[in-house]
Amino acid sequence: MLGASGLMAAATGSFLPALIGVGAEVLWLVLGADSGPFRRWVALQEGKEAKQRMLAEVAQLAAGLDDEYQARFETLRKLADEIQELARENQGFETSLLQREMAKLGQLLHSFLKMAANHQRLQRYLSQNPVAEVERDIARSQRALKQETDPRVQASLKQALALAQKRLKQHQQVEGSWKSLSVQMDTLEKAFDYLKSHILGIGSGDELAEELDNLVSGVSTVSELEASTNQLMDDLKVESARNQVAKVINIKG
Numbered sequence: 001m002l003g004a005s006g007l008m009a010a011a012t013g014s015f016l017p018a019l020i021g022v023g024a025e026v027l028w029l030v031l032g033a034d035s036g037p038f039r040r041w042v043a044l045q046e047g048k049e050a051k052q053r054m055l056a057e058v059a060q061l062a063a064g065l066d067d068e069y070q071a072r073f074e075t076l077r078k079l080a081d082e083i084q085e086l087a088r089e090n091q092g093f094e095t096s097l098l099q100r101e102m103a104k105l106g107q108l109l110h111s112f113l114k115m116a117a118n119h120q121r122l123q124r125y126l127s128q129n130p131v132a133e134v135e136r137d138i139a140r141s142q143r144a145l146k147q148e149t150d151p152r153v154q155a156s157l158k159q160a161l162a163l164a165q166k167r168l169k170q171h172q173q174v175e176g177s178w179k180s181l182s183v184q185m186d187t188l189e190k191a192f193d194y195l196k197s198h199i200l201g202i203g204s205g206d207e208l209a210e211e212l213d214n215l216v217s218g219v220s221t222v223s224e225l226e227a228s229t230n231q232l233m234d235d236l237k238v239e240s241a242r243n244q245v246a247k248v249i250n251i252k253g
């Protein structure tokens with residue numbers, strides 16, 4: 001992978017492929033090499049290219065996280081390793097079934113990374129765009145509209161009020177997505193804790209498979225959340241550009 005990244009960097013004249021390759025290799029050494037569930041999950045991906053894409057994606061996701069999210073992910077990764085060790089001590093599990101089921105923990109770790117990346121994006125937006133400011137803009141426009149008698153000024157104030165109300169609605173959508181991701185991340189962390197405390201008491205492979213399948217199905221909406229988050233952030237960028245244009249037009253008018 002490093003060789004391919006180096007060749008691509010040389011061919012394109014860009015350092016980005018090399019950086020991604022190095023990042024993926026470092027992550028594989030740090031994360032994949034000492035995380036059995038993650039390593040097995042990557043091994044289940046079909047084809048060498050699929051594995052390389054997966055490692056590159058994980059490297060980019062992990063590298064872009066703030067310390068808080070990285071710490072939460074590291075805690076979850078360690079829990080996955082502990083669950084694997086405890087599962088080996090359970091004599092009720094067949095080796096082949098255990099390997100297959102433990103690989104699902106890697107899938108869950110990857111899902112947590114994607115949730116963390118989107119949660120961080122939404123958190124930054126909410127921090128940079130306090131809802132109190134939008135609510136003040138709405139109140140200010142409403143007061144000014146009641147006091148203004150000039151039709152032209154009234155029209156401008158109505159436009160400003162409509163834009164502020166739209167911003168508030170968008171802010172509420174962002175906050176709703178942020179809360180949903182917060183709950184899913186917390187639930188997954190608690191589920192790992194629960195599985196660790198009960199793994200020795202699970203009596204059969206079917207019970208283990210059911211427990212893990214429930215966890216996987218619980219985060220099955222990660223892709224949908226990611227798609228809706230991307231769409232929402234794109235809409236916010238477009239709307240922000242429109243707001244800037246509208247402000248310029250109002251000033252000139």
